[in-house]
Amino acid sequence: MLDKFNQGWRFALGSWRLIFLVYFLLLMLVLPIGMQIYHVMDASIGNSLSLQTLLKDYDHTVWMDLLNVHGASLSPLLGQLRWIVPFYLLIAVFLQAGLMGAVFQNSPKWKTFWEQGAHWYFSFLKIGLFFLIFFLLGMLIIWLPFSMYIININEWLVDETSLVWLFFTTIFFTIIFFSLVFIWSVRSRFFKMENQDTGIFKAIKMGGKQFGKNLIKYLFLYLFISLPAILFFVLYNVLEAKWGMISPALVWMFVFFQQIFILLRIGLRIALYKAFL
């Protein structure tokens, strides 16, 4: 397992070009919305001294006055998310296919990425759809008790302690289920790559079998490779709470940290793929 762990990290470090490529594509998708946010703020309260307050800290009055008066300018931006999310999911299938193809070929090059992405796109789209539906069904089942509890809360709730614990338990199972589905999905795709003529459902079935046989190993790899992201995220929030984005220099410093974190997350994804191969 340690070997797998090391292999994952080494390959991710060597794949810096792929990391930047995926990062760049993601950034190109979200940056226009960020720029529009900037421009709406500029046009609405750009000349107000309220911005000095906002730089120091969150200020509910400034934000709410902004939304009350200029909310109509901001709501279309949030509306754009309705199509950006599904659009990104379609692109993400290509990105996963490209990254996994590069991992499978042991070739962290742009050319491999594009070729593999194009080659496996439709197969992975089908597998992705299967797991998306599977995940949604799973969510339905996991959240059903909680939903039933909420709907009939007045009929049989004695006190809310059980509700609170049920909620946290449901969250816990959601995370576990999400992790299991993710690992199973990756294993299924690798099985498809290893056995090109295999059908989608067989790949899913065999992926599941392989995952089941090495359940503990995969879960530990998943946990250990994800751990740096969690630690970085905690560190980031601690630092931001301590220092704050309260001056131009600190703003850019934390923006830099934010983008480093995004790069790290993409790198960790590649490391995971390599470790799961």
Place this chain on the structure above:
Amino acid sequence: MLFFVTMRQILLSIAVWALSLHFGFSQNCNPVLGGPHSPRNASYEMDVLLDQQQKILTADQKITWINLSPDTIYELRLYMYVNAFKNNQSTFLKDVDNIFGNPFLKRKEEEWGWIEMNEIFKGDEDLTSNLKYIQPDDGNEKDQTVLSVPLKNPILPGDTAIFDGNFTVKIPRLFVRVGYEKNDFYMLTHWFPQVGVYEKDKSGNWGWNCHQFFRGTEFFSDFGTYKVSITTTDNLVLGGSGCILEEVSNGGKKTTTFYAEDVIDFAWTAYPDYEVVEDHWNHVSIRMLVPPEHQSLAPRLIGAVKNAFEYLDKHVGPYPYNTLTMVDPPFHGLRGGFMEYPTFITGGSFYHMPEGIKSIESLMVHEFCHQYFMGMLASNEKEEAWLDEGFVTFFEDEITNTYNTPKNSLIDFAGLHIGNAEMSRLEYTGMSNPSLGKTARPGWEFTGGYKPLVYAKTGTMLQTLRNIVGVETFDAILKAYFKKWKFKHPKEADFRAVADSVVIAQHGNMYGENLDWYFDPLLHGTEVCDYGIVAIENIGSLPQVGIFDKGDSKQFFAKEEQEPPFSNVIVERKGGLIFPMELLVTFEDGSTKVLNWDGKSREHVFKIPTSVPIRSAHLDPKQKIYLDLDLNNNSLTLEKEKSAMEKYAAKFVFWLQQILLSLSWLV
């Protein structure tokens, strides 16, 4: 001798202990300091039996009523508010299918409730046969929330009349405020026949003020004493207005007697699982009833109420009662929460509520403030709700802001800071139409915007008034108002007369002959306040150019810097409300200047002689006029703070990247 005394004390203690096993004295019941504080013209004695199986109360009732008017009274009027929950044709439930989100159309028979006066006597006169439900407000004949009791012998001015009777209440399952819930939870408010108020109206005529039960209104009654004995099974823990006079257990039953003085109402609760937490503030015994799962929150809630005691004692007047019962209902009884009754308040909390979410404390403080505004300053909440809910909102904001920091007094959790006062202001300014209607009007006339206008706008109005006249003057107004009108029924004119006299006494005519200019448009108008800065123009020196007369000839010249340099700050009044305004101007060299404007014209140009360009201008920099709908446009700078916009745009991008990356794990 010492030994003898000690022995006597020990024997006495044993005797008291033995008696307490039977009688269970909980405390020395003396409900109020000194007194009487009020006319005590409507007093009640009730012996109540609670049938927990049938959810039925049966009670003997004795009403002692004094006619304080110059009129001869031929009819008594009683509130019978439980009848609001008899069917959905009552004025309270008519034309809706839910009450505050609680649907009721599918309720079973046993979940509805009613109250009925079985018999009523005045001395030997049986008045029962003439009882008649009346509908003085809306003529809805199916509404039975006001009962008329025609008298065979009238009550002369100054006379005392005693009515003996008995009534039955079928307790409804909780709609709101009053009712039962599973596990023997009971909240009994507006639960007994209560006399309305015979008073002089605005036009000077005497008559009954006894309104039907509307959804948004509740309180108006006279002061009196209450002695209420309640018999239940002995597993129930009870709490009520006033103090516990005695508690007698007998064969699985328990009779608890409450006694209250100088109060306008009596409410009580019962639940087997209540834990009792006792504390005190100065002379006041605090008794908190809390379900076990909320017990860890009790110190927070009691602490917040102690702050309120301290603040109101200092800024309004002393709390004369010796008791306060705080109730934190269990989750399934939450519809009985968030209410105020004399010396009895109900809140609402949630298991392990994080400390940074301070709404539970704010709500309890809000309900406590009603002890003053409703409990003692017993204004007509049905007709002039702003006089209690608005004042209470103001003091809730002030108290929580004083004992926290103003920007986090409501929420200080996960990087989110929200203050109580700013939340109140935003509740009003964030209305889709802040000009929806007048604030000062009866509760039943509101079709929308009741809370934002009555609570939030009034709270913000008082905040603004305090900012304008100063803290000392404002405190003096409130103290004078309390001193003059406590244990009475003040109206709008009474508060305004006090405010006028204090402001005149302290400031002369600085704010005009009275405060009508302030109160009239805010309480009886619908205009809003919105001032803003349009532009800063650093003009500098203007040359004299053109053709000028010189003697008989016309001469052209263009001279540089013939006029002293100046800058303009252009401000505007977008709303209809008018307030005096301050303008703080900051120059490039860091110096500042404060200018004044009467705020009347729609647009005003401040022409400021200066050779140093203006960097920024801030209208109402101390945010005195807190009613302003948009505080962001009150300032303008020529040096944009781009970093703030970059910060939030970057944060948005960062979170969007995170979300998309996480979602892509699924495909």
